[in-house]
Amino acid sequence: MSFIVQPQLMQFPGELALTSGAVLRDYHLAYETYGELNADKSNAVLVCHALNASHHVAGYYPGKPKSEGWWDNMIGPGKSLDTNRFFVIGINNPGSCFGSTGPMDINPATGEVYGAQFPVLTVEDWVNAQALLLQRLGITQLAAVMGGSLGGMQALSWTLQYPDRVRHAIVIASAPNLSAENIAFNEVARRAIATDPDFHGGDYYRHGVVPKRGLRIARMIGHITYLSDDVMNAKFGRSLRAPTLPAARGSLPPEGAEPARGGPAPALREYLYSTQDVEFQIESYLRYQGDKFSDYFDANTYLLITRALDYFDPARKTGGNLTQALALTQARFLLVSFSTDWRFAPARSRETVHALLENRRSVSYAEIDAPHGHDAFLLDDARYMGVVRSYFDGIAKELA
């Protein structure tokens, strides 16, 4: 059983100075909280989101029982991160399209929608924005900051930007920076969006269109990198499925069309010998995911968030020496990686673990043997959930 939550908005009338030199003015942040802040405000846990997520981390919205937060399996009363003991904050980063100020909002400097004028943000900027929100909540030190993937980068960055304001960092399925291959996939996704004729240089809002083609391609690429080859073979393999439409050679099937509702489509038994029809199950899955995504995600946000991923590189300031970069940290750490995650492979987590150990920091590290690739960080796995639970049990003991 989950619990009912309500999102909140906090206004920031001032300026947020950004890494790029630009500023973000008169912005707001969306957030949610679960559990109760204790008397000495020492039980707060901040949860940072990744590319396609928001402040809605756990619980569900009134009257919408299927609206569970993206980490609802991890966070709640009695769960691994137990909201009976911790005060958990989910926050939406600026630049997002899920509630905090983003490219779809009005630029106070011009009175027009930001669009392509929205300033480029970094992980460090997000952490600064998060820190300001916590300050307004009266929280001067976090019991823990926690995130997966890009969220893990924010957790790591917290320990560098505000070393004395975070006691524990839980960094899951993450990396100390992107590899060339990671950047390459981001770049292809960005090019698909930016070269969509409906993108209009980022100012598509005023043209009344959305670069859906580009968003679909971006999401399809993303999905491939979230899954392992093994789990794709297990889930889809080379299985065929029914086409979504009678195959009309030379005509385009509707984008991301799924089988007609009202019953399971009959299985396709033979190849259709087409180049554009859906023949394999994996094709149908990807088109569906791409289509769904293009209905709700903002293209400028996609560009901004992938760029923040590209830029994150705490060792850049120390000539590539991660150990030297992490010398600033004071927190204790839990890192978790997943054996089949090839987007942020275990070797990347181990780089961080080694650099922390060389600094004699307290580090727990779990490498979970899971088949699901990068997606594993969002899924149930008894060992994974157990590791996180036991780590938070330890933190809870410090509170007493």
Added chain:
Amino acid sequence: MSFIVQPQLMQFPGELALTSGAVLRDYHLAYETYGELNADKSNAVLVCHALNASHHVAGYYPGKPKSEGWWDNMIGPGKSLDTNRFFVIGINNPGSCFGSTGPMDINPATGEVYGAQFPVLTVEDWVNAQALLLQRLGITQLAAVMGGSLGGMQALSWTLQYPDRVRHAIVIASAPNLSAENIAFNEVARRAIATDPDFHGGDYYRHGVVPKRGLRIARMIGHITYLSDDVMNAKFGRSLRAPTLPAARGSLPPEGAEPARGGPAPALREYLYSTQDVEFQIESYLRYQGDKFSDYFDANTYLLITRALDYFDPARKTGGNLTQALALTQARFLLVSFSTDWRFAPARSRETVHALLENRRSVSYAEIDAPHGHDAFLLDDARYMGVVRSYFDGIAKELA
């Protein structure tokens, strides 16, 4: 030193019956030959091409010393496949955009360009077309058929379709079928092309346009999968490069633009905090590759060839049992794979090796420890070239 070659065309006035049930009428095939056919016509080696290649396998064209064939490092006088001893045939498959009948040609049934009406072809269809060309050359049995990647699938298919007409098959960096992930990458590339507004359902020729945006994205995706993560990090890492243009926020840089010619561009030292400018070297490399490709490759051909890849699956007829499927083979085999090839991983080659061994076929298998990913099959590597040379030495001895 390489040698001068001339491409040739052979007309086929009849009908080629295709797997799909369609026929290809009045077609021509482009091919090249190197070396001399011996008196008993027993020294012929057919070389099959992969996605982005042609009949121009070795040598160079008159007056164009930089026009070496795609496997010129492997094939020629004194090379691993020695044209002093073997008569080598490079053939371009129907559906290609490099000389054989393809979607850009006139459909004799309508008098108009084929475009989207070009019939969908399979690996088996290509092998049938190759067999007809060999018949016209008077070659009743090949000393060997050889190919890498998709070319390796054709070599394997030869041993099933014409078991008594091929003595040896050399199957390099290939697989007995595509995995779900392989199909997924193909599907994203196809969607990028087919959803490009300039694609016009495949009939872009008559609109006087080319779906360049889609081709660029397709090629960028392809390139990522040809390289290993390691070699990408070694070649590009997180290095920055100079932007191609003064960064104008909100304006699109020219597609695939490279640094201005006339001298090396100065290195970029800091992030630009942009979402569309070229900042990382890997971005510049991918854009350049995508742009070059979109200048010469036909979009319909790309769809056709990736679909032939998807469809290839000799074990489909035997309920997924590869051993049973390969019971038809009579040839002897050399298989080669490369340790960092994640597109067609060594495990995929081993599937074929095991299935052949279970049929008590003669199989040599080399797993080459090379850093270059799938691309390794096209590159020089002393052990790789040595393995192929020594295998052909053995074949040459049979000829004497």
